[in-house]
Amino acid sequence: MTVQSRRERPAKPALTRQGIIDAALQIMNAEGLRKVTMRRVATALDTGHASLYVYVRDAEDLHAQILDALLAPVVEATPPEGTWRDRLKALLIGYHTVLRERPELARMALSTQPSGPHYLALVEAILNLLHEGGADDRAAAWGVDMLLLYPTAIAVEHTQPKPARHASGDLDTLTAVLAEVDAARTPHIARLGHLLISGNPSTRADWALDVLLDGILHATPPPG
Known part of the structure; x- marks a missing residue:
C-alpha cells in the first residue's frame, strides 16, 4: 500500500465561519440537528474541533447560526405590495415555514436567542411594518417578541x-x-x-396574528 505524503496532499480550504455553517447545514439536512456537534462538524471539515471555537462559541451558537442562514430568503420573499398587515403576515408565515420544516430548530429557537444578520434583518422588517401600521415605538419593540414567539410555538407543537x-x-x-x-x-x-x-389551522393562525397585531396597536401603552 502506498502512503501519500502530507506534502503531496491538496491543501485544505481555509477555515471560515461561513464554511463551518455550510458544513453544519449539510449535516443537519442529512442527519438531523442532534448530529450537529462541534466534533462532527470538525470531522467533516478535516480539522480539530478546537479550531471551530475561533468562529463559533459553542454548539448552541452554531445551531443559532444555522437558523440565521436559513432566514436569509425570508425577508427577501416579503411581497412588496399589499397592506402593511398582509406583508407582515407573509413575513411571519415565511419564518414559521422555516421552523415547521425543521422542527428541531423550532425547539432550539425557544431557548436560544438568534442574533445573526438575517435574524436582525427579520426584526428590522417587522419593526418597519409595525411603524407603518401606526404602532408606537415601545409597543412595536415589545411586540416583536410576541409576533415571533407565536409561529415558533406553533412549529414546536408539531415537532413530533x-x-x-x-x-x-x-x-x-x-x-x-x-x-x-x-x-x-x-x-x-x-x-x-x-x-x-x-x-x-391556516384560518386560526391568520386570526391569531390579527389578534396580536390589534393588541399591539390598541393596547394601553406600556409604562415608560
Missing part, C-alpha cells in the same frame, strides 16, 4: 407529527368528550364546544 390516522383519532376523541360534558358544571364548554374545535 403524528400519523394522520392518530391526529384524526385525537380530534374524534376530543369531539366525543366535548359532546358529553356536564352542562351544569361547564356551561361555557357545553355551549361553545363545537367552536373550540372549529376552523382549519
